[in-house]
Amino acid sequence: MNNTDATRVLEENKKIIEGQLENIDHDDGIIGLLNDVEHLSVSDRILSVCSGVKPKSKWISTQDFPSNSQELAADTGPSGTYRMLLQSSVSSTCSSFNCSSAESDEVFSEGETTANRRNTMKRCRSWRTFLTIMQWSLQRQSSWVQLAGHQGNFRLSEGGEVLKRFSEVEAVCLQALMVDPLRSFVPQYYGSVNRGGHSYIRLEDLLSGLKNPVIMDCKMGVRTYQEEELTRAQTKPTLRADMYLKMKKADPTAPTKEENEQQGVTKWRYMQWRDCNSSSSTLGFRIEGVMMDNGTVHRDFKKALTAVQVTEALLCFTKSQLPILKSYHSRLQALGESLKESPFFKTHEVIGSSLLFVHDRTSKASIWMIDFGKTIPVPSGMELRHNVPWALGNREDGYLIGLANLSSFLGQAIDQVASRQEKNNEMETTDTNVQQDERKIESQAGLDEQAEATVNVTRGTSSKQYSQECAL
Numbered sequence: 279m280n281n282t283d284a285t286r287v288l289e290e291n292k293k294i295i296e297g298q299l300e301n302i303d304h305d306d307g308i309i310g311l312l313n314d315v316e317h318l319s320v321s322d323r324i325l326s327v328c329s330g331v332k333p334k335s336k337w338i339s340t341q342d343f344p345s346n347s348q349e350l351a352a353d354t355g356p357s358g359t360y361r362m363l364l365q366s367s368v369s370s371t372c373s374s375f376n377c378s379s380a381e382s383d384e385v386f387s388e389g390e391t392t393a394n395r396r397n398t399m400k401r402c403r404s405w406r407t408f409l410t411i412m413q414w415s416l417q418r419q420s421s422w423v424q425l426a427g428h429q430g431n432f433r434l435s436e437g438g439e440v441l442k443r444f445s446e447v448e449a450v451c452l453q454a455l456m457v458d459p460l461r462s463f464v465p466q467y468y469g470s471v472n473r474g475g476h477s478y479i480r481l482e483d484l485l486s487g488l489k490n491p492v493i494m495d496c497k498m499g500v501r502t503y504q505e506e507e508l509t510r511a512q513t514k515p516t517l518r519a520d521m522y523l524k525m526k527k528a529d530p531t532a533p534t535k536e537e538n539e540q541q542g543v544t545k546w547r548y549m550q551w552r553d554c555n556s557s558s559s560t561l562g563f564r565i566e567g568v569m570m571d572n573g574t575v576h577r578d579f580k581k582a583l584t585a586v587q588v589t590e591a592l593l594c595f596t597k598s599q600l601p602i603l604k605s606y607h608s609r610l611q612a613l614g615e616s617l618k619e620s621p622f623f624k625t626h627e628v629i630g631s632s633l634l635f636v637h638d639r640t641s642k643a644s645i646w647m648i649d650f651g652k653t654i655p656v657p658s659g660m661e662l663r664h665n666v667p668w669a670l671g672n673r674e675d676g677y678l679i680g681l682a683n684l685s686s687f688l689g690q691a692i693d694q695v696a697s698r699q700e701k702n703n704e705m706e707t708t709d710t711n712v713q714q715d716e717r718k719i720e721s722q723a724g725l726d727e728q729a730e731a732t733v734n735v736t737r738g739t740s741s742k743q744y745s746q747e748c749a750l
């Protein structure tokens with residue numbers, strides 16, 4: 279990539295990046311990709327590359343990036359561009375930088391003053407931020423976006439595939455799903471592969487071919503923890519400080535006195551709190567995240583709690599486009615039919631799995647089942663109904679409760695848009711009638727005026743004078 283290309287890439291992505299950065303919910307930090315931006319202005323974030331400051335190697339070392347960026351840099355395809363950017367001089371206005379770690383890993387030399395250190399730190403952070411943004415931005419160029427889930431779990435691959443960190447549980451499910459009636463609702467599974475010392479599951483990239491995809495991740499089910507999580511919390515509780523902090527950040531009043539003292543909660547407690555403070559436990563699903571076509575991410579699970587709020591969220595997500603809403607609705611209905619037929623579904627407890635809604639401005643729209651990392655088979659001979667409440671031991675997940683609600687809210691959204699359009703049409707018809715009437719009146723008035731003018735001319739006065747006379 280030459281300097282001009284690199285500058286063009288920057289320009290092309292600046293707008294999207296700005297939209298993303300301005301709207302980003304810092305709580306989730308867009309899955310950690312933009313984990314370092316809060317103290318910088320947008321222009322600083324974007325233009326830090328042009329500051330002419332060459333960072334010290336530690337800060338451009340890939341070890342400082344989200345874990346998958348190191349692997350991205352070694353990849354080909356869209357991410358290969360990223361690698362080239364890392365290795366090339368970015369633009370004539372930018373200083374060159376490269377990834378080699380030839381320089382010392384020391385950030386600060388012995389004799390530096392605190393002020394110098396602070397300045398250097400700030401500049402280095404700008405660089406790191408820039409590289410992080412470029413990574414994200416190039417990912418956007420390739421359409422790939424990870425909306426939810428674990429940081430560093432994914433990496434890009436060639437030929438419309440994504441690689442997800444290998445999980446035996448998930449691999450076994452995907453294998454079974456490839457020969458199940460649900461097959462057409464699951465990304466194609468191509469087996470596993472080793473890259474950079476890690477095993478990955480090879481999956482069809484569901485965003486491939488979409489232009490500026492709009493995505494929604496809906497986590498299905500009335501609970502997102504496995505039964506064993508509850509058992510473990512009761513028998514061998516392990517306190518999680520990270521989950522305590524996440525909980526406290528979302529709602530400072532949520533942790534109990536004891537939890538505040540311990541500065542920790544069990545995983546089950548956190549997950550259960552998340553389920554109860556979102557629509558999961560009541561509606562059987564929750565909107566985990568939405569990404570709009572300009573890159574804006576919404577991840578506030580408390581904003582879509584009720585049926586009305588979820589319907590509103592669906593209208594917002596689809597920008598009230600009837601064809602898209604209808605496509606989603608019929609896809610959900612088809613999914614419902616396949617679930618009824620599926621031996622896999624009958625015999626698996628589906629926990630923490632999502633429906634990924636994707637569409638783009640060309641009105642391509644689809645829904646996919648993803649994330650089977652916590653989907654486990656029930657004991658042989660047992661079958662799940664998926665539409666009844668959960669009680670410890672019954673293994674029910676409430677998946678179909680969520681599906682029925684989602685489908686009903688989509689139906690309501692469709693009705694709302696359709697009736698709004700009908701009203702608009704009626705108003706347009708009324709407007710047209712009114713306009714026609716007005717035109718008739720105007721033309722009649724014109725005729726009257728002409729007649730008056732004739733009379734006035736006969737009288738030897740102008741119509742203006744005539745009006746004045748009338749006024750008098």
Ligand SMILES: O=P(O)(O)O[C@H]1[C@H](O)[C@@H](OP(=O)(O)O)[C@H](OP(=O)(O)O)[C@@H](OP(=O)(O)O)[C@H]1O
Nearest residue numbers: 426427428502524545549552629630631651652
């Ligand atoms: O979404 P937030 O509120 O951040 O909480 C996450 C999700 O619940 C993850 O579930 P999912 O993968 O279904 O999204 C879960 O991973 P598990 O799949 O391991 O349960 C994480 O547990 P830990 O990975 O243990 O942190 C938990 O921290």
Ligand SMILES: Nc1ncnc2c1ncn2[C@@H]1O[C@H](COP(=O)(O)OP(=O)(O)O)[C@@H](O)[C@H]1O
Nearest residue numbers: 424425426427428431465481482483484495649
């Ligand atoms: N096959 C895929 N194609 C495109 N995007 C995907 C695919 N699988 C996952 N994603 C993206 O990654 C996110 C997290 O996926 P998920 O499987 O739930 O990960 P985790 O197991 O880490 O929770 C999803 O919300 C979606 O944005």
